[in-house]
Amino acid sequence: MTNESIKILLVDDEPDILEFMEYNLKKEGYIVLLAKNGAEAVEIAKREVPQLIILDIMMPEMDGIEACRRIRESKELEHILIAFLTARNEEYSQLAGFDVGADDYISKPIKPRILTSRIKALLRRTSFNQETPAVQIGNMRIDRDSYLVYKNDEPISFPRKEFELLSLLTSKPGRVFTREDILSRVWGSEIVVGDRTIDVHIRKIREKLGDDVIKTIKGIGYKFDI
Amino acid sequence: MTNESIKILLVDDEPDILEFMEYNLKKEGYIVLLAKNGAEAVEIAKREVPQLIILDIMMPEMDGIEACRRIRESKELEHILIAFLTARNEEYSQLAGFDVGADDYISKPIKPRILTSRIKALLRRTSFNQETPAVQIGNMRIDRDSYLVYKNDEPISFPRKEFELLSLLTSKPGRVFTREDILSRVWGSEIVVGDRTIDVHIRKIREKLGDDVIKTIKGIGYKFDI
DNA sequence: CTGCTTATTAATAATTTGTTAATATTGACA
DNA sequence: TGTCAATATTAACAAATTATTAATAAGCAG
Numbered sequence: 001m002t003n004e005s006i007k008i009l010l011v012d013d014e015p016d017i018l019e020f021m022e023y024n025l026k027k028e029g030y031i032v033l034l035a036k037n038g039a040e041a042v043e044i045a046k047r048e049v050p051q052l053i054i055l056d057i058m059m060p061e062m063d064g065i066e067a068c069r070r071i072r073e074s075k076e077l078e079h080i081l082i083a084f085l086t087a088r089n090e091e092y093s094q095l096a097g098f099d100v101g102a103d104d105y106i107s108k109p110i111k112p113r114i115l116t117s118r119i120k121a122l123l124r125r126t127s128f129n130q131e132t133p134a135v136q137i138g139n140m141r142i143d144r145d146s147y148l149v150y151k152n153d154e155p156i157s158f159p160r161k162e163f164e165l166l167s168l169l170t171s172k173p174g175r176v177f178t179r180e181d182i183l184s185r186v187w188g189s190e191i192v193v194g195d196r197t198i199d200v201h202i203r204k205i206r207e208k209l210g211d212d213v214i215k216t217i218k219g220i221g222y223k224f225d226i
Numbered sequence: 227m228t229n230e231s232i233k234i235l236l237v238d239d240e241p242d243i244l245e246f247m248e249y250n251l252k253k254e255g256y257i258v259l260l261a262k263n264g265a266e267a268v269e270i271a272k273r274e275v276p277q278l279i280i281l282d283i284m285m286p287e288m289d290g291i292e293a294c295r296r297i298r299e300s301k302e303l304e305h306i307l308i309a310f311l312t313a314r315n316e317e318y319s320q321l322a323g324f325d326v327g328a329d330d331y332i333s334k335p336i337k338p339r340i341l342t343s344r345i346k347a348l349l350r351r352t353s354f355n356q357e358t359p360a361v362q363i364g365n366m367r368i369d370r371d372s373y374l375v376y377k378n379d380e381p382i383s384f385p386r387k388e389f390e391l392l393s394l395l396t397s398k399p400g401r402v403f404t405r406e407d408i409l410s411r412v413w414g415s416e417i418v419v420g421d422r423t424i425d426v427h428i429r430k431i432r433e434k435l436g437d438d439v440i441k442t443i444k445g446i447g448y449k450f451d452i
Numbered sequence: 453c454t455g456c457t458t459a460t461t462a463a464t465a466a467t468t469t470g471t472t473a474a475t476a477t478t479g480a481c482a
Numbered sequence: 483t484g485t486c487a488a489t490a491t492t493a494a495c496a497a498a499t500t501a502t503t504a505a506t507a508a509g510c511a512g
Binding site: 426429442 | 501
């Protein structure tokens with residue numbers, strides 16, 4: 001779950017398509033906002049300032065092109081990435097879309113993998129996804145770019161879940177994360193694993209970094225402490 | 227702006243349009259070359275090998291489609307990005323353009339912001355190819371111009387995909403590239419190949435350079451590490 | 453067209469990672 | 483200090499991911 005803070009606004013008048021995209025993007029950990037027409041989209045965009053808006057072209061109330069234009073008008077929203085949804089042979093729509101400042105277009109029918117990979121490619125361009133600086137805590141350095149943890153300059157590699165768990169705990173040293181926090185942020189909202197799973201992962205981290213770096217707060221959760 | 231070394235060839239028979247585009251692109255720091263018909267374009271392309279050519283479709287002497295075809299014929303110019311300029315409703319031209327290997331089309335009337343952002347997007351697609359002509363890492367030298375890798379001064383030749391993959395990984399040594407990163411940057415955002423394809427290419431690279439240069443981060447991706 | 457190289461897939465093996473279940477241990481609190 | 487729920491530990495098992503191989507397809511030079 002590394003997309004936690006990225007907001008995407010989906011705009012389409014067909015609930016099925018909205019739901020389909022919502023499902024796929026939530027699965028990737030994005031925060032998903034929904035609108036069913038251009039007017040609503042502009043309103044939500046202004047309020048929430050998402051990083052990316054995916055706009056259907058053909059919609060009642062206000063079409064995608066117009067919505068895009070309105071969004072681009074606003075100085076604060078200028079930088080938002082906008083991708084249009086287009087039927088495959090709507091050549092004209094594509095042109096119009098780029099003219100009002102679209103960053104990409106995604107053609108229907110939408111395939112989940114293509115959707116997510118296009119989105120990632122788009123987001124990569126922006127500053128939101130710049131390299132994450134390594135975090136230094138005591139004699140330890142957590143480097144998200146290389147997925148390595150250095151202990152006294154010794155690199156130690158961690159499997160994904162362990163890394164994400166450690167990464168979460170170290171994101172706020174000293175702060176206690178409840179088991180619920182941990183479950184929802186490392187395992188996602190649809191919790192399917194048992195409580196012991198956390199313990200086991202904690203133990204594996206302790207095996208590698210020493211017993212003292214992660215403290216247990218009985219009845220509450222865990223915290224990372226120098 | 228580090229566009230100083232990027233050459234763009236503009237081809238159009240209308241001096242006004244040439245001048246307009248030249249002005250806007252120079253402002254961004256690109257090196258701008260001009261041609262007023264297809265024949266001239268091919269000639270200059272061969273001599274100067276720009277990174278990008280923006281071609282009007284309708285021109286005297288030799289039209290854009292034909293010029294594009296001639297340019298694509300030549301092995302050395304194959305990699306050049308080509309974008310067509312089209313009038314708003316020249317639907318057919320667009321299709322023809324993509325057939326002869328165009329990378330994008332830009333519709334008239336041209337707006338500065340769109341022009342430059344499209345160009346940036348286009349160049350970004352291949353930017354990791356041209357950032358640095360040769361990179362030295364450990365006992366290895368990767369020469370992006372000749373598609374050769376030297377290991378202790380022994381030249382080893384790599385097929386295109388393998389080279390691009392290696393090139394991507396070495397562009398940021400130590401940094402983990404996710405499979406999605408790799409797919410979208412080596413294969414393009416419309417992903418059409420399966421996951422195993424990456425593995426196979428990785429394996430072939432390892433066969434040539436040794437097993438240890440590329441490390442697997444299970445669940446995440448790969449990284450190049452000295 | 454032919455033969456060669458490169459790219460991709462499919463099938464299967466190997467490996468790593470994730471989870472659970474069973475049992476032991478801990479520590480807050482009556 | 484004894485109790486008991488919460489956490490730790492361990493090992494076994496399941497799931498997921500990657501490696502490998504060989505076969506097939508696609509490109510390309512001669």
